[in-house]
Amino acid sequence: MSWPAVIYSEEVMREGFGIEDVGIPLDTRVRFLEALSATGLKRITVGAFVSPRFVPQMADFEELLRRFRPREGVTYVPFIHNQKARERAAEFSPPLTVEEELCSLFIDICDVHQRRNVNRSIDEIMASWPQMIAASKARGVRTARVGIASAWGSNFLGPFPQDYRLAMLTRQIETLTAAGLEVVEIGLHDSQSFSLPHLLEADLIEIRRRWPRVRQFHLHMHDARGMALPGICAALRTLGPGDTLMIDGTLGGIGGGQYCGNGRASAMAATEDVMHMLEGMGIATGVDLDALIDCVWRLEAIIGRPAFGHVSKAGPRPTRPDALYDPNLPAVESLAAARHFRLGPQAYAAEGYSPWKHPIAGPFKRPTAQNV
Structure with a gap:
């Protein structure tokens, strides 16, 4: 089977630590980032230029950027949510990579979650789009991306139908197209863990039918109900070799949404599980899975509990x-x-027991078609 090109974005430094104890020492996070950089991961989101009033864990983000030792071959990106964040990121490039700017329209289609997250309604967000588009065009931007959060439903309002999802994407795409911008990427974010694999598959089929020129897709899948990995698999099977799929995930699956009602239980697709699945499907990752697992164990020691992966x-x-x-x-x-x-x-030396009277010895029947 032919697969889409896959870009994996490791989000543990932002999405993961963003909901953890604010008391985790900076030096600990610096050393952890350096260990994570040595696993073969190619892209790591290292944090965000945001007010510590909203995300106190990012209060020392700039100091982290000054202290850590970047590894050649790894792209370190910040979460950029506005022009001010882009300008701050440029001041720290390198080690940060400031990627080509696209005009980004993004909206949480759950009006409750939208208000809880940024204190602005859906209507207020949409009213800001013309100004955002004009500012982007003034900077010479000619391409755009769109995205919807809480795409499949909400803990506050229930499941959302496909026609609502598609209508919200259509509103964004038509607004950008009318302004002369080309939409090159569509993002689906399962902020409140309402996705099911068959819904995601049906959505991607319809999205590709409606907007066949868009070949880049972005999935940000929370995992409160265990559907992140099945959803990613459904996307891989639905998209084709001419498509590109960016997948967000976090080491150990940690992370969460402060405002969706699930907290840390929101979780995300666990990086080690995604890498294991991709390799098993024949999609090369270049990641050393043993080194990645060592990082998970290190992470668990830092946060003081088992991770979700x-x-x-x-x-x-x-x-x-x-x-x-x-x-x-x-x-x-x-x-x-x-x-x-x-x-x-040594792992089981203190507790393992053997109830068998005699050693279990071969030869063993091998699982081949001839043995059926």
Whole structure:
């Protein structure tokens, strides 16, 4: 099967730490970012130029940029939500990469969540678009992106129908097109974890039918109800080799929305799980999964609790002969003992037990079609 081109954006430094304890030391986050940079990840969103009144965890963001040692081959980007943030980012480039500016129209289509997030209604946001477009064009911008948050529904208003999603995208695209801007990217953000894979698939099919010239797509999938990874898989299977899919996720799946009602339980697609899935599907990532898992364990020590991802707990599927489990592996019960996939016998030395009277010995029946 032919897949779309995949760009993975690691969001743990912003989306993840943005809802964690404000007391995590800066030096700890600097060292963590440097370790994360050594995993093979190509793109890391390192934070945002925002008021600490709204996101107190970003209060020392600029100092982090001064202290960390960037790694060659890694693109470090800030979350840019307005022109002032873009100007601040330019002052820190390098290490930041300030990407080509697109005129970005983005709206949370849940009016309640929109107001809770930025104290502005949907109508107020839309009323600001002409001024935003005019300012972008004055800077020479000729291309644009659109995006909707709470795309599939809301904890406050319930599920949203497809025609509402598409109408909100149409409003943005027609506004930009009328202003002479070319829309090159469409984003779908599941801010309140209402997506289901068949809904996402149907939406992408219809979006491609309505706007066939758009070939770049952006998914930001929260995972409060476990649908982030299935949704990403549905998108990969729906889009084609001429498309590009940007996927946001966080190491360990941490992160969340302060204003959606789920807090840290909002979570996100866990980077290690996404990388494991992509590699298994034949989509090369260039990521060292072992190094990534080590970073998850480091993250768990920092935040003081288990993260949400799965591959860091059970390990990747053992497919190489040297990674297969020993048939006489003792019974494994705890999460600590399950880490034997990386730590070896020491992981279960204090608790493993073997109830079998005799060793489990081969030869074993192998799973081949001839053995059926």
